[in-house]
Amino acid sequence: MTQYGQFCPVAKAMELLDERWTMLIVRELIAGSHTFGDLQRGVPKMSPTLLSTRLRSLARAGVIDRHEQGTRVYYTLTQAGRELQSVVEAIGQWGIRWMPELGEEDFDPHLLMWDVQRNVDLEALPPGRTVLQFSFRDRPSGQRDWWLVCTQAEVDLCDFDPGHPVSGRIDTPLALFVRVWRGDVKWDQAFRSGELTVDGPTAVRRNLPRWLTRSDFAPVPRP
Amino acid sequence: MTQYGQFCPVAKAMELLDERWTMLIVRELIAGSHTFGDLQRGVPKMSPTLLSTRLRSLARAGVIDRHEQGTRVYYTLTQAGRELQSVVEAIGQWGIRWMPELGEEDFDPHLLMWDVQRNVDLEALPPGRTVLQFSFRDRPSGQRDWWLVCTQAEVDLCDFDPGHPVSGRIDTPLALFVRVWRGDVKWDQAFRSGELTVDGPTAVRRNLPRWLTRSDFAPVPRP
DNA sequence: CAGTATCCATTTCGATACTG
């Protein structure tokens, strides 16, 4: 962490927070990840070495605690860390309004599905098992097909056919679904455009937007 | 600007905002600096080359406009830039609560006086000219003595005796006054400790805390 | 799973001097 040599609280905070990847790790912790592995899924392009370094910085700064429970290791936010939520929110709200342009490299189906998976609204689902298949038709196989196996208790994400009967299948270009997820495009618009289709019973087609919540920043009004 | 390869609005925002010095430049713009020279005073440890580079990044991102007026050049915040105020505020509020430790190199009298100067409450001053001298007694000459020449219209900062009669003289260790400025220590505490003294008429001694406003973050409650 | 170790390419930055 390089110093600014300023007593200003913005400068002191940024000495920690402007280190590359740091805010994204905080975002992941706020989103509920606690283990090294889960954190890695949220920042897959980061090397484990660097993630480890950043976690040590954050612990040293008093933002997270690292504690071992038996053989497993958990990272949790401290009070200082939890209070970074308002910073993350301010940044995200600004970002979705003023940094709307996405590049090719920003469309990562793995990251998207990880995000979708952990935000399924379990309460809204019908009883029993609901299996949703995603096909990103413009992606090579290996990135194309994904399955969410949802019960009232949990959601499993698979990148292979888990074998259960599929309740509904979403077929869409990846970029379009990312836009829907971010709230740049409304579900309705996506449906009506014909680019995003849902195969399955009417009940599934109608309720899908309630089961799959969008990004926390989707409701932010746009300029 | 290095990319994160994520569609998340926090990631997209941080691609711009986590570049070293960037938030401090935004802070300066929000504080009211518009010219290259004024901005430099707010980030004196930054080389002009780098400041220039960052200003170009910010302009490219749509956060500031650069425009020439005759021979002078002005930088102004766009709507996107003005909306960064909530981000700066969230960061500063977090910073003053959770990054309270300052190092030796954070105590820069020049930066402090620049900050004090632009926040004098002109309305609160008595009619006519008020000259306030600061002596940071633990600093070498050259950094020790400063004068604020205040009128109802403006405040001038001098690092040499401007020759006017002095209305009041504040004598204090630099660190203590920084702490008062940041709101870590109350005026009263500083007075009572005997470490900070004010020479001058009672009226000056009593009103000084109203003339010299503190940092915007001083009122933030501490953990 | 939860990280470390190593190594080098790349980036970044600070210092200093200079220009219209």
Added chain:
DNA sequence: CAGTATCGAAATGGATACTG
């Protein structure tokens, strides 16, 4: 005043392989 030019030192981080 408002920057640019140049250059070397330092930090940063990506890739890959490895460990308990």
